[in-house]
Amino acid sequence: MRGPVVVVGDTLLDRDVEGMVNRLCPDSPVPVLDETSAVDRPGGAGLAAVFAAAQGADVVLVTALADDAGGARLSALLAAAGVRVYPLALPGATPEKIRLRARGRVLLRHDRGGASGDPGQPSDEVLRVLAAASAVLVSDYGRGVAGQPALRAALAATRAPVVWDPHPRGPAAVPGVHLATPNESEVRELVPTVPGESRLATASRGAQGLRRRWRAGAVAVTLGGDGALLCHAGSTPLVVPTAGSAEGDTCGAGDRFAAAASLALAEGALVSEAVQAAVAEASAYVADGGVATALPFPERAVAFPERAVGARGEPSPRGPRWGTSQPGGERVGVAAVAALLAEVRGAGGTVVATGGCFDLLHAGHVATLQAARQLGDCLIVCVNSDASVAGLKGPQRPVLPEGDRARLLAALSCVDAVLVFDEPTPEAVLSWVRPDVWVKGGDYASGVGDAATLPEAEVLRRWGGNTVVVPYLDGRSTSDLIARSAAGQAVGADGEPPGPVGVTAEVTSMPERTR
Structure with missing residues (x-):
């Protein structure tokens, strides 16, 4: 063919x-x-x-x-x-x-x-x-x-x-x-x-x-x-x-x-x-x-039609992907995202999305999220589930269960909705959300910051969306936080607590904003 x-x-x-x-x-x-x-x-x-x-x-x-x-x-x-x-x-x-x-x-x-x-x-x-x-x-x-x-x-x-x-x-x-x-x-x-x-x-x-x-x-x-x-x-x-x-x-x-x-x-x-x-x-x-x-879709138990959440915020292992309710109230889950999409698109606005594990939320995450929110009229955060994080980063991760990570993100003023997904990549959730702009952090110090090289860029092109990269806040990462905490060291960059953050977005292609 x-x-x-x-x-x-x-x-x-x-x-x-x-x-x-x-x-x-x-x-x-x-x-x-x-x-x-x-x-x-x-x-x-x-x-x-x-x-x-x-x-x-x-x-x-x-x-x-x-x-x-x-x-x-x-x-x-x-x-x-x-x-x-x-x-x-x-x-x-x-x-x-x-x-x-x-x-x-x-x-x-x-x-x-x-x-x-x-x-x-x-x-x-x-x-x-x-x-x-x-x-x-x-x-x-x-x-x-x-x-x-x-x-x-x-x-x-x-x-x-x-x-x-x-x-x-x-x-x-x-x-x-x-x-x-x-x-x-x-x-x-x-x-x-x-x-x-x-x-x-x-x-x-x-x-x-x-x-x-x-x-x-x-x-x-x-x-x-x-x-x-x-x-x-x-x-x-x-x-x-x-x-x-x-x-x-x-x-x-x-x-x-x-x-x-x-x-x-x-x-x-x-x-x-x-x-x-x-x-x-x-x-x-x-x-x-x-x-x-003939199809590769297994039966599921019907006693849990939505993604259940335990007392500590861990999801129940049973139930379909992308359950219609998630911890954190009205800003988390499929229903919350669907309502937000209808509202923003009905007003002609720009939908921005970003994604990641967000395990141990830190200043670098917040800087990326704040920069992303400035690029449109709403920000949807796609979060890897516990199973997805473990598959990507090993059995010792995540440190925080997906319920807690979703709650923390939803509490930020720059985040409008949160969606947890099970797959190793966000391709499926992106195909549904169809954001106008997808934002990822880029490490410009090491030369990694070209939006065209992101695997999500090809997905965004399917409906005419655009990929955007914003600089990382240097010296902040979850892996470093875990290592420093285990060693009893200070958590900030260069051993000092992180100070105020200023981030400038570098946009590869952007539609005209509608306010």
């Missing part, structure tokens, strides 16, 4: 809730589900991207993320699966699809959330990554991303093969796509049916109608357990059957099919070869247990 496989579309938060049914509700004749476990996973375009990444491909996902806990959860899940997210702003709430299951069978599906407006504009970096793609999969779930005008123009102009997985509520495929992959029910909604027509005749006529309407190279209609029907410009369709029985949970089978076809086209396969590979992949996926066994 000469470039990444790019997935474009709407991402949902899928949650499977497992439980036992042993009784009926006393006030209504409906079963009562006693919940035992649950698992969250990306759905929609996010699921297709995870499938592609699981096959070892370099995958970029262009999707819209909301400023809420669901958007934060999706960012973490996608990062854990190895998907690089290029986010667009999503006004409204993250769409969620919740399936209540007992003994492997779905009892009820509960949908909630959704956009309250159009997705935001793609950055120049998004348009560049589309132009460099080895293949593009448009996974349309009818929620607006596939209809974004700038994205559609870029999709129409790309030279990479484009696979379009349509939705009846979504827009038409851009002219010239290599392959469209509707299922039977979508074809019946998009093309009028003919009474008395056979199943294959309906699929073939519908596929040819869509191929001409969209000026597509080919249309493959997925037929569930019976494989797929592929229509080219010729009059005779190609039927690709499944290798065997494909009974089981079909949730995500269409995404698996579209992802497999996209990967095959990226490797130079013919469309007919790509469809055969996709049928084989989707059939094996269903036969092996479907989404419950």
Whole structure:
């Protein structure tokens, strides 16, 4: 592949809730589900991207993320699966699809959330990554991303093969796509049916109608357990059957099919070869247990739906990443950050963020935070969790648990909100927050201070953000504090208590401030 496989579309938060049914509700004749476990996973375009990444491909996902806990959860899940997210702003709430299951069978599906407006504009970096793609999969779930005008123009102009997985509520495929992959029910909604027509005749006529309407190279209609029907410009369709029985949970089978076809086209396969590979992949996926066994997201206990905090401030080891409540009150946690983002962005302000371990908060930290706050209208501090700090700095760290570190940071007047994250890098949390400016301290004495060399710089470019470096306050570090304390020495630089601090920010690129 000469470039990444790019997935474009709407991402949902899928949650499977497992439980036992042993009784009926006393006030209504409906079963009562006693919940035992649950698992969250990306759905929609996010699921297709995870499938592609699981096959070892370099995958970029262009999707819209909301400023809420669901958007934060999706960012973490996608990062854990190895998907690089290029986010667009999503006004409204993250769409969620919740399936209540007992003994492997779905009892009820509960949908909630959704956009309250159009997705935001793609950055120049998004348009560049589309132009460099080895293949593009448009996974349309009818929620607006596939209809974004700038994205559609870029999709129409790309030279990479484009696979379009349509939705009846979504827009038409851009002219010239290599392959469209509707299922039977979508074809019946998009093309009028003919009474008395056979199943294959309906699929073939519908596929040819869509191929001409969209000026597509080919249309493959997925037929569930019976494989797929592929229509080219010729009059005779190609039927690709499944290798065997494909009974089981079909949730995500269409995404698996579209992802497999996209990967095959990226490797130079013919469309007919790509469809055969996709049928084989989707059939094996269903036969092996479907989404419950195919993804790397473990079940979690449901007794702790939020990140619990012990008496000493240590987090409970159970619960999802980025719990919706954290110690320190209203300024700490996903809910606090989401409310702050909505307020600042609604007023046209500039969002600034910085991050680090902040273990034993010292004057150098404070100087960096004060300098960062001057660069915008709010400052969000992303803090490594205890597990993340131990992974980076060894089992003896951190000195202070994450609850205490979050409280101390939130108490500073220059800090507007704090968010704790578990990953070794802040990529996932940055993809959700989408700050206008990311600030890091730079050691200019040793020549380390170029914002372009920071790994976060590439992440910020995905949505047009900027990376900023401010000088370190010389002689202050947590490691030195620990060593000096252990040796019984004075803690200040040169053996003296630190005095007043003046820090000047050096900015590599800055948007115009809006007050």
